[in-house]
Amino acid sequence: WVNGIPAGETLNGTENISELLDVWKQAHQSECEVHYLSGTVPQTAFLPDGIIDESRYAEQKEKILFVGKEAYWFSPNASAEENNRYADDAMFWHRRVAFGEVRETMFSKRLSLLTNAVFSGDYTTVNKSHEALRAVSVINLNKRGGFSYCVWDTLENYVSRYKDFISKEIELIAPTMIICCGNGVRWLLDKYIKIPLKAKIITVSHPSYFALSDSAYLHQLECAVNGTVWEVKNEEKPKVNAPA
Numbered sequence: 001w002v003n004g005i006p007a008g009e010t011l012n013g014t015e016n017i018s019e020l021l022d023v024w025k026q027a028h029q030s031e032c033e034v035h036y037l038s039g040t041v042p043q044t045a046f047l048p049d050g051i052i053d054e055s056r057y058a059e060q061k062e063k064i065l066f067v068g069k070e071a072y073w074f075s076p077n078a079s080a081e082e083n084n085r086y087a088d089d090a091m092f093w094h095r096r097v098a099f100g101e102v103r104e105t106m107f108s109k110r111l112s113l114l115t116n117a118v119f120s121g122d123y124t125t126v127n128k129s130h131e132a133l134r135a136v137s138v139i140n141l142n143k144r145g146g147f148s149y150c151v152w153d154t155l156e157n158y159v160s161r162y163k164d165f166i167s168k169e170i171e172l173i174a175p176t177m178i179i180c181c182g183n184g185v186r187w188l189l190d191k192y193i194k195i196p197l198k199a200k201i202i203t204v205s206h207p208s209y210f211a212l213s214d215s216a217y218l219h220q221l222e223c224a225v226n227g228t229v230w231e232v233k234n235e236e237k238p239k240v241n242a243p244a
Contacts, residue, residue: 011168017050024165036157038146040080045087047071049139052095056135062118064136065175066111067185069155073145098133110207114221123222126214137173159188167194175199182206
């Protein structure tokens with residue numbers, strides 16, 4: 001329910017992602033049973049996401065949607081008041097990375113790596129240019145965000161409660177390829193979310209998984225795209241203390 005209206009009826013009236021996110025944010029604020037939240041993550045926290053650049057996204061033949069679990073946003077050692085203040089500065093982080101407004105991380109570099117490979121069809125060249133992210137979409141299942149670690153009970157409870165919202169966002173994004181950032185994401189999508197029939201769904205390791213070299217990560221992506229079995233080759237294993 002959102003403002004006394006069943007969520008399904010409210011979602012049917014949303015025509016774009018901006019409207020959907022506004023309704024979704026209201027739903028966070030009006031939710032009554034929040035026992036499943038992790039620690040001091042604020043109930044009202046809402047981290048926007050979606051298509052990074054509408055015009056660039058529309059130009060692509062392959063429309064990529066990356067799906068993650070939740071954003072690492074809060075400190076488990078901070079008070080609820082501190083985390084509430086932090087939530088007030090919520091931003092579409094991936095959009096700001098794509099436009100060079102905030103520094104890149106291993107996670108964003110790996111998304112850039114995957115994006116460049118899919119667009120070019122080159123799964124051997126390591127290209128982490130973040131400008132490619134302007135042409136994709138990125139969402140997290142849990143819009144409240146969490147800590148550096150994921151509390152599964154919180155995540156699954158959230159997805160089960162907001163499955164209609166997540167399904168609606170994916171419908172509005174209308175991807176042709178969905179890249180799940182980890183097996184957990186794929187499991188949740190398969191169990192709870194309605195996926196557009198035209199969308200190809202693939203799964204790769206979490207982008208921050210440092211035990212995989214960039215070449216191994218690209219090989220994993222290539223196998224996922226082609227539907228073949230992936231095995232790490234010796235030359236793809238990461239070197240000790242190799243930079244991300």
